[in-house]
Structure formats: C-alpha cells, structure tokens
Amino acid sequence: MMQSSPQAAIDKFWEFFPPVWHTVRAHIHHEAAENFDITVGQFHILRRIRGGIDSVSKLAADRDTSRPAISRAVDVLVNQGLIVRTVNPADRRNVQLSLTAEGQSLMEALFSNTRNWMAEKMADLSEAELEAIFVAGDALKRAFANKNG
Amino acid sequence: MMQSSPQAAIDKFWEFFPPVWHTVRAHIHHEAAENFDITVGQFHILRRIRGGIDSVSKLAADRDTSRPAISRAVDVLVNQGLIVRTVNPADRRNVQLSLTAEGQSLMEALFSNTRNWMAEKMADLSEAELEAIFVAGDALKRAFANKNG
DNA sequence: TGATAATAGTTAACATTAGCAATCATTTTA
DNA sequence: TAAAATGATTGCTAATGTTAACTATTATCA
Structure with a gap:
C-alpha cells in the first residue's frame, strides 16, 4: 500500500474527523433535546x-x-x-x-440510545475495519489526548 | 486478537474521539485567537x-x-x-x-501551522498505525458522515 | 503564631452568539 | 399572472461565555 505517510494521515484525519464528530454530536443534540430536555x-x-x-x-x-x-x-x-x-x-x-x-x-438511557444508534450505523463494518478503529484510536489518543494540549 | 466486536469499537470510539477532537480544537482555538484573531x-x-x-x-x-x-x-x-x-x-x-x-x-497559514503541530504529535506513530488511521477513517466516514445524520 | 498568598467557587456586568419569527427579493410552479 | 417556495437578512429574546471582583477556606513562611 505504502500510502501512509504522516502527511497523508493528516489529510485523512481532516477528511473524516470533523464530519464524523459532527454527525455523532448532532444525534446527541437531537436526542438530548427531544427526549431528555438537556443541551x-x-x-x-x-x-x-x-x-x-x-x-x-x-x-x-x-x-x-x-x-x-x-x-x-x-x-x-x-x-x-x-x-x-x-x-x-x-x-x-x-x-x-x-x-x-x-x-x-x-445518562444510562441516553448512552444506551446512542450506542444502539451507533451500532446500527456500524453494522456493516468488517472485522478488519473494527480492528483498525482500535489501532487508530489508540494511536491518535496517544498522539493527541495528553496533558500538553 | 478477536476483540473487535462493534460494541467494543463503540467503547473505543468514546474513549478516543472526544479527547482527540478536543485537543485539536483547543490548538486551533489558541492559534486562531492568538495569531490570527478569529474564533x-x-x-x-x-x-x-x-x-x-x-x-x-x-x-x-x-x-x-x-x-x-x-x-x-x-x-x-x-x-x-x-x-x-x-x-x-x-x-x-x-x-x-x-x-x-x-x-x-x-487559512493557508493556519492550516500549515496546524499541520506542523499535528505532524510533530504524530511523529512517532508506526507505519501500521498510520495505515490503521486510513482504514478506520474511511470506515467511520462511511458509517457516519452521510446525509442522514 | 499571625500575616500573606493561593485556591475553590460564586456573583456581577458585559459581550457574543444562538434561536425563532417576520420580512424582502427573487424564482418556480400551477 | 397569482400563489408558493427559496435564499438571505433583520428584530427580538434567551442562552452562554468572558473578565473582574468578592467570599470562604486552606497553605505558606517569616
């Protein structure tokens, strides 16, 4: 494959991270406001x-x-x-x-609701893709989710 | 490995997605406000x-x-x-x-600034991890970043 | 010990930004 | 052509954020 330079990974990050987070956030926004009356x-x-x-x-x-x-x-x-x-x-x-x-x-109701919604969305991901979410998630967390922002 | 159930992937999502996005957003917030005077x-x-x-x-x-x-x-x-x-x-x-x-x-200055910062953060990710970001990013984008939020 | 500094939280005054409803101009539809 | 729909803006109100000032409590140190 050999496409995985850091620069290309950064491009990929900006390609998927904002829209995915936006969609999840929009779902929570809708559910929280509609069914649970919180922002x-x-x-x-x-x-x-x-x-x-x-x-x-x-x-x-x-x-x-x-x-x-x-x-x-x-x-x-x-x-x-x-x-x-x-x-x-x-x-x-x-x-x-x-x-x-x-x-x-x-919170339990809202989390369970959101989990079900996410599970539906992710239903047709392959085993390899799920595994990649683990590896990529750990890598990104290690790279970015530390104390010195 | 065989750890990659959808449920476990959802847990992983919540473990890394919010803090990573928050860190990136905080960097942009800081740079945009400090050096470019925008929100x-x-x-x-x-x-x-x-x-x-x-x-x-x-x-x-x-x-x-x-x-x-x-x-x-x-x-x-x-x-x-x-x-x-x-x-x-x-x-x-x-x-x-x-x-x-x-x-x-x-925008070019801010993007370039942010890319440099991200490249530093991601400098020690392995080839396999960079590849996983590609696979996971495409998978999550396919699952979540479509028209019906 | 006792004065001073630091910390945790709240309140006050103000600015920004969001939302809904209404409005204007333009285009589409019937 | 008349009515409906669309793109954008403005008025008003509510929510949310920020800085500065204030209270209470704890830590520092001379």
Whole structure:
C-alpha cells in the first residue's frame, strides 16, 4: 500500500474527523433535546461527572472554559435534579459534584440510545475495519489526548 | 486478537474521539485567537468556504445551525475582509461566498501551522498505525458522515 | 503564631452568539 | 399572472461565555 505517510494521515484525519464528530454530536443534540430536555453542553458536563471529573475547576480545565461558565451550568443541572453539590469535608473550599439517581438513569438511557444508534450505523463494518478503529484510536489518543494540549 | 466486536469499537470510539477532537480544537482555538484573531466558529466557516460550501444555506445545513446565525457570522468575516459576498447572476437570491486573498492566506497559514503541530504529535506513530488511521477513517466516514445524520 | 498568598467557587456586568419569527427579493410552479 | 417556495437578512429574546471582583477556606513562611 505504502500510502501512509504522516502527511497523508493528516489529510485523512481532516477528511473524516470533523464530519464524523459532527454527525455523532448532532444525534446527541437531537436526542438530548427531544427526549431528555438537556443541551449538548449539559450532556458533556454530565458525561464528565459520570467519568469522575467531579469539581467545577476540573470541569473547567477539561473543557477549556471558564469556571463561571461551569458554575452556572452546574446551577441549572442542580435545579433540574440531575446532579448534587456536596462540600468536601477534607477541604471545605471544594464542592464535589455527583449524579443523582435521576441523572444516572438519564445518562444510562441516553448512552444506551446512542450506542444502539451507533451500532446500527456500524453494522456493516468488517472485522478488519473494527480492528483498525482500535489501532487508530489508540494511536491518535496517544498522539493527541495528553496533558500538553 | 478477536476483540473487535462493534460494541467494543463503540467503547473505543468514546474513549478516543472526544479527547482527540478536543485537543485539536483547543490548538486551533489558541492559534486562531492568538495569531490570527478569529474564533473557532469562524475558522470552521472559513474552512467550509475553502472547501466549496459557498452559500449561507449550505453552511447552515452543513453546520446544523440556523441561517440567521450564519448570516451574522458572515457579516463579521466580511467586515474583517476575509470573505466577500457576490450575488449569483444565475439566481439573484443566491449570495455566493468566497475567500479574499487575505482570507486565503490566513487559512493557508493556519492550516500549515496546524499541520506542523499535528505532524510533530504524530511523529512517532508506526507505519501500521498510520495505515490503521486510513482504514478506520474511511470506515467511520462511511458509517457516519452521510446525509442522514 | 499571625500575616500573606493561593485556591475553590460564586456573583456581577458585559459581550457574543444562538434561536425563532417576520420580512424582502427573487424564482418556480400551477 | 397569482400563489408558493427559496435564499438571505433583520428584530427580538434567551442562552452562554468572558473578565473582574468578592467570599470562604486552606497553605505558606517569616
């Protein structure tokens, strides 16, 4: 094959990454708004809290946004009953965020919904292609998903 | 290997796709704001115009956003001298958008900058991994990047 | 110890950007 | 030709982001 120079891989990246992410994001946007009454931004905050990113500062760092923006978004989610704030007794400045039972079941429903949709879309991928997603995913994560952005 | 079920591939997708995209987006955000004085949203509009998506309606459809939002963003870019509006003589309702010389050179500089940054990041990927990016990219594009989002 | 700095989070004021509804001009359809 | 549809823009309102200032708590260090 011998087509796989880094430059060509970068071209390929720009060919598939934005449209694929856009499609997935659009699906979540639609589902989240239509069936679960949350925005994509809220979804991504809930997703991170579910993944253990449990403070305003960590969320702000992880999303590359300001603390005030997160603080307000958290306000809304608390009022919606999806997450709770708990003061950390070990450091009373720190407010730990966690999903409520309702928040958890919402996320599980939304994830399961999205997984089913993705599984349909990926149904006719070959074994080799699925394997390539593993290899490429690990490679890209190693190359890009590290601390120094 | 035999690990490559669709379900496992979906897990992998969620493991690498958001953080990788976030890192790339953060780099562009930083470069675009710091050195070129445009926002990420503006960058993505310029990128699409550069790719031949040349009207407000097409941009709105491609970005899954409203025409008014695009129209106003275009206003800003026109005032910045990066794009021009040209009424299409064949259909005078249609306003065709194109990059000015300045817009073109800005995009070329930003792309080249980003390519260099990506090439550094991807420098130590193996030949097999680069090849996997091709296969996985085509597969994901086929699965997700089609008209019915 | 006690003053000072640093950290976590929130609030305030302001700017940007998004959305929907309505409008204008132009083209297509019946 | 009259009515419907399309492309683009503008007015108004809501959501979201940013910086600066403020409160409370913890860490530093002279």
